[in-house]
Amino acid sequence: MKAAFLVPVLAALWPAPALSDGVAGEFDYYILSLSWQPAWCRTTGDGRDAPECQNGSGRDFVVHGLWPQYERGWPDHCETRERDPSRRDTQAMGDLMAPGLALYQWRKHGRCSGLSAAGxxxxxxxxxxxVRTPAVFDDLPRDIALPPAVxxxxxxxxxxxxxxxxxxxxxxAEALAEVRxxxxxxxxxxxxxxxxxRDCARSRVLMERIR
Structure with a gap:
């Protein structure tokens, strides 16, 4: 997976959870969320002159987070005795996500895992x-609309x-946001x-070409 430098606001918003809190370590499974970087660049990053959106950056699917889930609903912002990560800890995640996003993911989701921040x-x-990202998306010659099933x-x-x-x-809207x-x-x-x-209900989703 290519390196990614995301900010918390890039993510397509996950709907409000069925449960707003929970007990750390009590959950059933995880969701790994991967965002399509070119979509964020088009809607947000370009307006900020974000360096990760420059031509030649080559970023495709990038890590948004790892979310504990229940079989129905999901916890967030759980109470935990584990310490928040240090600045060094979040900076060490810089090859996958921005330090600010790493901290946000810990506070909202990581505390519910029952693990330490490092864990x-x-x-x-x-x-x-x-997770291997499909190589077929690495060389899109142009923006393309595809069925989500593809x-x-x-x-x-x-x-x-x-x-x-x-x-x-x-x-x-019309664009691919995430693969979960x-x-x-x-x-x-x-x-x-x-x-x-929650599959996208559109018959086709726009996939912007990689920068």
């Missing part, structure tokens, strides 16, 4: 490195063990719970 970041890194099928082909009920594609992959607590592929299967 959560290690799990996030392990999950991200285990994106899902490309991930399934690139990742043995991943099945159609374990991945979902989300969109924002469901993983066990041991970070193995599994089926998503019904409330996490």
């Amino acid at each position: 959560y970041y290690a799990a996030l890194r392990e999950a991200a490195e285990a 994106v899902e099928d490309a991930f399934i082909e690139a990742n043995p063990g991943l099945t159609a009920d374990g991945i979902t594609v989300t969109c924002k 992959i469901c993983l066990t607590r041991d970070l193995e592929p599994r089926a998503c719970a019904p409330d996490a299967r």
Whole structure:
């Protein structure tokens, strides 16, 4: 997976959870969320002259977060005795995400994992490195509109063990926003719970070419 430098606001907003808090360590599975960087560049990054949006940056699917889930609903902002990560800890995640996003993900999702900040970041890194992004999207000659199922099928082909009920594609307006992959607590592929299967309802989603 290519390096990514994201800010918290780039992410397509996940709807308000069924539960607004929870008990640290009490959850059923994870969602690994991967954002399509060119979409954020078009809607937000270009207006900020973000360096990650410059031509030649080559960033495609980038890490948004690793989210504990229940079989119905999900926790967030859990109480935990674990310390927040240090600046050094968040900066060490810089090859995957901006330090500010790393801190945000810990506060909202990582505290619910029951892990230490270091343990959560290690799990996030392990999950991200285990997922192969399809090479077919590396050389898009131009912006292209594809059925969401084509994106899902490309991930399934690139990742043995991943099945159609374990991945979902989300969109924002007409554009691809994220690919979300469901993983066990041991970070193995599994089926998503019904409330996490929020496939984009559009017949096609715009995929901007990689910068």
